[in-house]
Amino acid sequence: MKACGVTPPSNQPVCGVCGAKLVKNGKTSAGRTRWRCKVCGSSTTQSRADVTRRAQLNAFLSWLLGKDSQKQAGSGTGRSLRFSTAWCWDIEVPQPDSTGEVHRQVIVDGTYFNGWCVLIAHDGEHVIGWQWCDRESKAAWAALFKAFPAPDVVVTDGGAGLRAALDQQWRRTRIQRCYFHIRAAVIRHTTLNPRLEAGQEVLALTRELM
Structure with missing residues (x-):
């Protein structure tokens, strides 16, 4: 009884003109192997x-x-x-694997890039998910939130549609406004040098709390 033999596949290239096998024919000035067809005489190099x-x-x-x-x-x-x-730029990056872990806190924010908006969720150490959209909206935020369990706390800047999406997907999650965005919102209304006493008090209180 003969032993079963398997012929390994050949890595020898074939001619793109006539289909015959090519043979090595020296090297190019760049050091790449030159291949030549003995049938039709064409010469080429191979690239991976x-x-x-x-x-x-x-x-x-x-x-x-x-x-x-x-x-x-x-x-x-x-x-x-x-x-x-x-x-x-066209490489589709796969979403992180969902582990089902309930995070203590999740930081969410949206940023715009090349006319698109990407909503990002971060657990303080790693990005745990993202959602592409044309703009921040309830539907876009909800699509991001339903990808993983509701955390204990979500830190947010209060973007458009976000609160409605939280009420829909993460009803029991506590909301913490981002300090940076709170300060930016206060300064937008009071300026850094408010003239009125009320504005001065609000800015002073904000700085004290921050």
Whole structure:
């Protein structure tokens, strides 16, 4: 009885012109292997798309998370970096896995980017979820909140539609207004140098509490 043998797949490239197998034919000035077709005589080099993409993604992340401008991170005017990494903007980032953990507190806020709004939930150490939308609204906040259990406390700036979404999804969660946004709201009404006594007292009380 003969042993069962499995022929491993071949990594030898084939000619893009006639389909025949290629043979090695020296190297290019850049050190890459040159391949030649013995049937039709065409010559070519092989490149791995996965290696190229990985290098482009690493360059994109280095620029995105670093301090360099596109010109400094790339070459020339930065156009080559923008061109080679344009596809990176279309990568769909998966949501964090829901563990079912009930967090002590969750900080929520919305920020705008390229005409879109992203609502973010943070537990004080890690981002636990986000929701893309065109603007802050009850529906958008509710979509974010229903992704995980209600926390004990939610810290918020009181964005549009947020309170209504909390009443719908996290009814028993206590609400803590963000100190920074409270102070900003007070200064917006009193200014930093209020002339009226009432404004001076409100600003002084705010500073004392903060």
